[in-house]
Amino acid sequence: MKDMLDIIKKNIGLEEDEEKEEQETIIVPEHSFYEIILMKAKNLDEFDFALNQIAEEKNPIIMDMSLLERESLEDFKIAGEKLKAFRINTGGEAILLSKNSNILIITPPEIKLIRK
Numbered sequence: 844m845k846d847m848l849d850i851i852k853k854n855i856g857l858e859e860d861e862e863k864e865e866q867e868t869i870i871v872p873e874h875s876f877y878e879i880i881l882m883k884a885k886n887l888d889e890f891d892f893a894l895n896q897i898a899e900e901k902n903p904i905i906m907d908m909s910l911l912e913r914e915s916l917e918d919f920k921i922a923g924e925k926l927k928a929f930r931i932n933t934g935g936e937a938i939l940l941s942k943n944s945n946i947l948i949i950t951p952p953e954i955k956l957i958r959k
Contacts, residue, residue: 877954883907885914890922893949894929901951908945 880902884890890911893904912919926937926949934952939945950956 878902880904881906883909884911884922886911887918887921887925890925894925897935897949897951898929898933901953903948903950903954905940905946905948908947912945 880893880896882889882893882904884893884906890906890908893906896902897904908919908922911922926947929935929949930937935950936952936954936956937947937949938956938958939947948956
């Protein structure tokens with residue numbers, strides 16, 4: 844009788860088949876969605892706000908740095924140093940989107956940028 848129940852369970856799917864192939868693994872991200880923020884950095888305070896937004900809220904930012912460069916070359920250089928420190932300390936990433944302009948995408952460590 845037990846053998847008959849085992850056969851019925853197996854036929855209707857209540858008992859897992861040992862020979863069954865491995866199931867596909869699905870990885871669900873910790874952060875269900877990301878908001879990508881677009882902004883122009885006009886001064887160092889806005890740049891610092893952007894880096895904090897990336898670190899705390901885990902949101903990537905596409906940032907136009909050309910206005911900061913035009914307004915104050917010294918502040919632009921300081922922003923570059925802060926960005927370098929951000930990448931080293933947090934593991935975030937930053938890439939220049941265009942060779943002709945100063946538009947960057949900066950991401951938290953949870954988001955990897957793939958360069959092709």
